[in-house]
Amino acid sequence: MAKGLDIGTMNIICAEKEGEDVVFMQQRNAFMNLDSSDLTKNMLDISKVLYIEEEKGISLLGEDAFKFATIFEKEARRPMSHGIISPREKEAIPIMKLIVERVLGQPRSKNEVLYISTPANPVDTDMDVLYHKKTMEALARGLNYDTHVIDEGLAVIYSELSDYNFTGIGISVGAGLTNVTLAYLGTPLMSFSIGRGGDWIDEQVSKSTGLPKEHVTHRKEQISKLSKQVKIGSPDGAITIYYNALVTYIVQNLNKRLAEITPPKVAFPVVVAGGSALPEGFFEMFEKNLRESKLRVEISKIKRARDPLYTVARGCLIAAKTQEEGKRRAGPSLTEQKVEGKTEKKKAQKKSK
């Protein structure tokens, strides 16, 4: 057995295989504080809401936190911001551990392989993802998984570009960050992230329209199409404007980064995934922008991931299954970012023999 885990700013999604299905377990990466009272606790217990009791009060976890925040017009707290553990919410790490535990479950076998997605270092903000990466590794390792990490963009490529021998550009437009990876035959040649994603759109729309951020997020997730014809006063117009700005920003940064490397002279397919790539019309907007930008590499195809929200988790699962396969054949690790040392690998090889 093997699992893939996408630890995103907005959602934590676990992918695993059951028979001929891939099962995705999804939970919001959020929590919300409430005052503690017996009445509240009873109500939450009856409603089967996941919560924890602390000295300060009650904290609702996951999707329920988000729902309650929308109902009470309060702000849900997020353990992560801009793709990494929020420096303001470090106390939320145990809460995040709880959410990860609930999504991931216990390993079904000893040393079950788990691949978790982590963002690449951003190019436009002074931020380092290393601390986040190590913390996430530790969280998963604490659950007794044989944990490995993989770039989010590479996970997109593993999931969607098997037709192209895992060569191409994978873009994951998440809530906190947008991750981009260019890979050749499954090996990343360039990985970076951009400090803008769905949250940036929410912030900009919220500033422009005066609506609370949670409302904008909710509306953005409900929006079926990024249309050019919008009602006056609705946030839809602002959402479309900032989506367009985000796409332009991503493409410009991609082009800038491509100028710094010498990629192989092949035509690269581009695949777009991520929770913020869900609205209808986003892909068309992206494709148009990319085609018009005269990218520094030849583009063979631009495709939308089949299930953009689950692509990264699926890519992690593929990496984990591959690692498992490699273990059986005593083959190589997919990434150099292996958590366990060489001795652990040797032990695993001996066991498999």
Place this chain on the structure above:
Amino acid sequence: MGSEMHEDSLTEGKGSSTGLLRRGLSIYYVGSMFFVAGIALVALGSAFVMIFQIHYGSEADKILYTALFLGTGITLILIGINLMIKQTKKGYYVVGVSAFISSLALLILATNYLHNWYYPLISYVLALYVIGFLMLLGNAFANVTLWIIEKSPGPMVREERLTKTYTDEEIQRDIEEATRKSIETTASGLQFEVDDMGDIKLGKYSPKTCGLITRIKDDISEIISLKQTMAPGATDKWGSIGVDKASTQLAETMMQKKVEKRLFEGFKERILKRFGKQKNN
């Protein structure tokens, strides 16, 4: 060649990266004298061959002197060349040993020719001389090769150092890169531990797993097209589930790359080991 060597000894104050030692002027001149003496002896030996028309039936003395002049001359030429070029420490030992071996062979020839000049002594003397000759020749060749390796990148590097100017942006990028590497190296050695939950108490509803569950039947259309691309007309002999197949395909791609990398790295390691050893010497 000689003048270049001369310049080297003056310009390079210390031992080089390949282990070649600094060679003083006196050694160079001694080597030159050996070389000239050797040339003279070989010329003399050759003259003997022509003047006395040396053949199998010639007088023993004539044959002996001719052989000694030629043998000593060749040895002196090789010793001279070896002394004129820069040597490693081992190189000087090799010159000494091989000069001794060759001289021994010539001495045995001089003392035993003609009365005791029978098999197997002839073979032993010839073998000794050939060994000495080859050692001198090989040592000269090896040290010249080392000198060429050492010298060839030198001027380019020096030139670059003189002409290359770095912009502030490049310097900043280098600093950032070095800092990033340093952070990564430190972090890779760290083991992060997550604290226990402490005072946190779970509510009554605390299932082992919870979240929105979505089941998606794996799409195998891309796998079919992959199969057709890789092996047109081939039949599928194994599982048809998308994730399985995509991961196996990925494992195979990575395995291929790893094997290629190992081959190259093995070659590279051998080269580095060899030069590393010489450097230590």
